[in-house]
Amino acid sequence: MKKQNTRIILDKIFKCLMVIIISAVLLFIIALLIMLIRRSQLILSRYTIWELLFSSDWDPDKGLYGFLPAVTGTFFVTVLSLLIAVPISILSAVYISEYMPSTIKSYFQTFIDVLAGIPSVVFGLCALLVLVPLTRDVIGPLFGVKTTGMCVFTAALVLAAMVFPVIISITVESLGILPVGLKEQFLSLGATKWQLIETVLFRAAGPGIISGIILGFGRAFGETMAVVMVIGNKNILIPSLFSPGQTLPGIIVGSFNEMMSVPEHQSALIFISLILFVIVLFFNILANIIKNRLKSRWRYE
Amino acid sequence: MLNKDMEIRIRDLNIYSMYKNKKNSHILKNINLDIPKNRLTSIIGPSGCGKTTLLKSINRLHDIQENIKVEGHVFIGDEDIYNPRRQVNEIRKMVGLIAQRPYPLPANIYDNIAFGPRLHGKRKKSELDDIVENCLKRTYLWEEVKDRLKEPAVALSIGQQQRLCIARALAVEPEVLLCDEITSALDPISSEKIESLLLTLRQDYTIVMVSHVLRQARRLSDYVVFLYFGEVVETGYAKEFFESPKDQRTKNYISGIMPGL
Numbered sequence: 001m002k003k004q005n006t007r008i009i010l011d012k013i014f015k016c017l018m019v020i021i022i023s024a025v026l027l028f029i030i031a032l033l034i035m036l037i038r039r040s041q042l043i044l045s046r047y048t049i050w051e052l053l054f055s056s057d058w059d060p061d062k063g064l065y066g067f068l069p070a071v072t073g074t075f076f077v078t079v080l081s082l083l084i085a086v087p088i089s090i091l092s093a094v095y096i097s098e099y100m101p102s103t104i105k106s107y108f109q110t111f112i113d114v115l116a117g118i119p120s121v122v123f124g125l126c127a128l129l130v131l132v133p134l135t136r137d138v139i140g141p142l143f144g145v146k147t148t149g150m151c152v153f154t155a156a157l158v159l160a161a162m163v164f165p166v167i168i169s170i171t172v173e174s175l176g177i178l179p180v181g182l183k184e185q186f187l188s189l190g191a192t193k194w195q196l197i198e199t200v201l202f203r204a205a206g207p208g209i210i211s212g213i214i215l216g217f218g219r220a221f222g223e224t225m226a227v228v229m230v231i232g233n234k235n236i237l238i239p240s241l242f243s244p245g246q247t248l249p250g251i252i253v254g255s256f257n258e259m260m261s262v263p264e265h266q267s268a269l270i271f272i273s274l275i276l277f278v279i280v281l282f283f284n285i286l287a288n289i290i291k292n293r294l295k296s297r298w299r300y301e
Numbered sequence: 302m303l304n305k306d307m308e309i310r311i312r313d314l315n316i317y318s319m320y321k322n323k324k325n326s327h328i329l330k331n332i333n334l335d336i337p338k339n340r341l342t343s344i345i346g347p348s349g350c351g352k353t354t355l356l357k358s359i360n361r362l363h364d365i366q367e368n369i370k371v372e373g374h375v376f377i378g379d380e381d382i383y384n385p386r387r388q389v390n391e392i393r394k395m396v397g398l399i400a401q402r403p404y405p406l407p408a409n410i411y412d413n414i415a416f417g418p419r420l421h422g423k424r425k426k427s428e429l430d431d432i433v434e435n436c437l438k439r440t441y442l443w444e445e446v447k448d449r450l451k452e453p454a455v456a457l458s459i460g461q462q463q464r465l466c467i468a469r470a471l472a473v474e475p476e477v478l479l480c481d482e483i484t485s486a487l488d489p490i491s492s493e494k495i496e497s498l499l500l501t502l503r504q505d506y507t508i509v510m511v512s513h514v515l516r517q518a519r520r521l522s523d524y525v526v527f528l529y530f531g532e533v534v535e536t537g538y539a540k541e542f543f544e545s546p547k548d549q550r551t552k553n554y555i556s557g558i559m560p561g562l
Contacts, residue, residue, distance in 0.1 A: 102367055182404045184362050185466065189417040189473050190394030199416070203407045298407035299455045 036274040042267035052271065058235040060255070060265045067272065069235050073245035076152050076238065077227060081159035081220045086213055089164050093171035094197055109172065116165035124229035127158035132230055140242055147242035150232035155247075158226050163216040170215060174208020175201060182300060203298040207291045214287035218280055224249035248272050308338035308507040309359060309477065314373035316354055316363065328354050330531045332373070336524065341503040343518040343539075344511045346528035347554070352511040355528065356479050359509060360396045361389050377477060394421065396477045397470030402486045403462040405454035406469075410446050413454045413465055417473035436468040440498060460491025464498065471502075478502065480510040484517065496521060515555060519543055527551050 043052070047065065055066030096108055135157070136149030147153075178201060186200045187193075202209070224247075232244020233254055246254075252269050260266065314332040319325045328351045336342045344352045354363075361382060363369040374381050382392045394417075406413045414433040423429060433450070437443040442464050446457070454465055463483060470478060480499070484492035499508060499521060512518045518525060518539075525542040527535045527550075535542070535551045546552045 179404070180365075181400050181402065183365065184357075185398060185400055185404050186406070186416075187362065187365065187390070188360055188393050188396065188398035188479075189420060189470065190390045191420050192390045195420055199420075200406060297453070299453070300404055300407045 033274075033277065036270060036277060040267055040271040040274050042263060043271050044267075046264065052268075056237050058251075060258075060262065060268070063264070065264075065268045067248070067251075067275075069237050070246045070248045070251050070272075073152060073231070073238060073250070074221065074247040076241065076245070077155045077159060077231070077247055078217065078220045080153070080156035080241065081163060082213070082217060084156065084160040085163040085167060085216060085220075088160075089167035089212075089216070090171055090209065092164070093168045093175065094201075096168070097172045097175040098193070098197060098201075109169065112165045112169050112172075116169060120162065120223060120226040121229075123158055123162050124226035127154060127161075127226060127230045131157050135242070143242070145240065145242045148232065148244070150230055150244050151242045152231060152238055152245045153241045155227045155231040155245075156241075158230055159220045159223055162223060162226060163220050166219055167209075167212040167216040170212030171205070171209050174205040174212070177208075178204050200300075204300045206298050207295045210291055210294065211287065214283060217283060221283075222249060222276060222280065224253055228253050248276055306337055307335040308377065309336040309509070310334070310376040311336075311355075311358075312374040312376070314355075314358060314371070314375065316351070316358060316372075317370045319368050319370060328369075328531055329358070332533055334526060334533055334536065336507065336509060336526075338507050339504060340523035341499060341508040341510060341521055342524040342526060343522040344509065344526045344528055345515065345518050345554075348513070350528045351531045352528055353481055356481055356509060356511050357398075359477065360393055360398055360479055362393075362398070364389060394473050395475050396479060397473070397475040398479045399463070399467055399470055399481070399483045401482045403459065403466040405457075405462050405465060408454065409451045410454050410457070410465065411450040413469050414472050417469060421473065432472050436472045439471055439502070440464040440468040441494065442468060458491070460487050460494060463487060463491065463495060467495075467498065467502075475506065477507045477509065480508060482511055482513055485513065515557075527554065529554070 043065065052065055053067050053071060055064070056068040057064040057066045058069060096105060096112075100108065131154050132149035134149075135151065135154045136147055139153070140147040140149070182200065182204060183196060186196050191199070227247055228250045231247065231250065233246055233250055234244040235246045235251070236243075238245040249272075252272055255265070256269065258265065311332050311334040314329055314334075315327065316329040317325055317327055332355065344355060346352055354369075357363055358371060359375055359377075359382075363371050371383065374383055376382070377392075377395060380387070382396075406416055408416075411433055414436050415429045418429060418432050423432070434443065434447075437446065442461060445461065446452075454462065457465060463486075467478075467483075484495050487495065496517070499510070502508060503523070510518075510521070512521075522539040525537060525539050526533060527542075527548075529550055535546060535548045537546075542551075543555060546555060
């Protein structure tokens with residue numbers, strides 16, 4: 001009887017412990033959000049949100065805080081990198097999952113996971129050495145554009161390379177958990193392998209693939225270091241994809257040393273962090289909604 | 302019996318599974334078997350004796366498993382389906398598979414049936430409408446679903462889903478239907494519907510069924526194959542098979558004293 005009691009007490013203790021830990025995590029996120037909002041008050045009291053987001057002049061010394069160049073820079077870099085990365089990653093994932101012999105598959109998956117773990121500064125350095133000259137000497141001239149290579153396009157390329165492993169590994173995983181019986185039934189209707197993949201597997205694994213893309217988006221959107229190293233860091237509205245630009249995280253990195261001295265400048269940078277935070281939050285919530293919708297719509301059992 | 306009454310002829314079929322770190326196992330041993338046309342044939346035998354493996358070999362489904370090696374020949378009509386020059390999807394089109402549990406396509410009822418014909422290039426709406434209606438009628442689903450063809454297939458009960466999967470298989474006009482314990486996940490009433498459906502379908506299709514349930518095999522079969530540890534022990538027309546089995550192992554199995562059941 002005594003033993004029974006200690007077991008039950010332990011059961012309760014661990015449950016409490018877990019509740020405390022999970023609340024702490026939640027509290028931390030809320031505290032972070034509150035801190036960012038409060039420290040952004042200063043800049044928001046002097047300018048409206050619209051003035052900040054839609055003005056294109058950035059010169060803190062003159063009191064000009066227009067985020068539009070960085071907003072558009074971030075947008076183009078992220079979207080372009082996903083446009084490059086998504087199709088390539090999904091096709092690679094399909095090959096790994098459905099065609100590759102299982103003997104090399106596991107090695108390959110490890111390799112992809114390693115790729116996902118490489119520090120972004122390494123990617124940035126490689127991009128500086130390889131992609132920048134490539135864009136300057138080959139891709140730019142191909143489009144008839146003169147460019148230094150330090151530009152939005154190069155930044156998107158390096159981001160795409162960083163996003164591959166994320167999307168690939170999640171897509172491979174969601175294809176891998178589909179039951180063999182599902183494939184057998186549709187192959188028995190006379191489907192070719194590609195017909196099976198295109199019509200059945202993409203839907204059945206769809207919610208997982210979408211999560212992969214959203215995670216990839218998060219990585220591309222928030223990536224700072226690798227982008228700063230190759231984008232040229234010019235706070236202007238980009239006239240073309242081959243001109244230097246700026247991203248939101250880039251602004252913070254570029255001026256966090258000076259920011260301590262001027263409260264208004266500091267507050268502006270914190271407001272940028274707030275924007276980043278809110279957008280990532282928003283997209284994660286949106287992704288969850290989409291995923292659940294698709295899950296019930298593309299249910300296969 | 303004349304040879305042309307036989308739809309499927311299996312000759313010297315050997316199947317091995319080859320897993321790394323495991324002893325290779327010889328799943329099916331030198332199978333020679335004739336399966337009659339437009340009859341319902343049951344493959345019976347204890348668990349793990351290779352019934353499903355034998356069934357899938359008639360559809361070349363082992364092709365998608367890397368670790369399964371198939372040797373030998375399976376003829377459907379005059380054609381060796383293991384002929385490497387034949388497109389495997391063309392062969393599978395002739396041989397429909399209905400499995401233990403139904404997997405409807407993540408789409409509505411109509412699209413589930415139209416799926417097969419569309420794969421093979423049929424696009425005309427009127428033609429597809431006819432196929433859908435016919436196939437649903439043949440599986441006695443039409444009355445139950447005709448007003449909600451655009452609803453998702455997963456909303457159907459599991460018994461209806463199984464009949465939907467049969468209808469879907471019929472839509473590509475196969476000659477052979479492979480049924481792998483298709484009632485084992487269903488409630489008694491749904492099972493009964495499926496059983497009577499099989500009895501009507503056998504007039505037009507060669508049906509090969511794997512069953513765990515001896516009584517079911519007795520009720521439905523025209524022809525019976527008894528498989529025991531990867532070997533065909535005895536085959537025969539159902540009446541003869543159940544009333545006067547020749548082999549001692551068959552006798553034991555159908556009287557229920559087989560060890561390992």
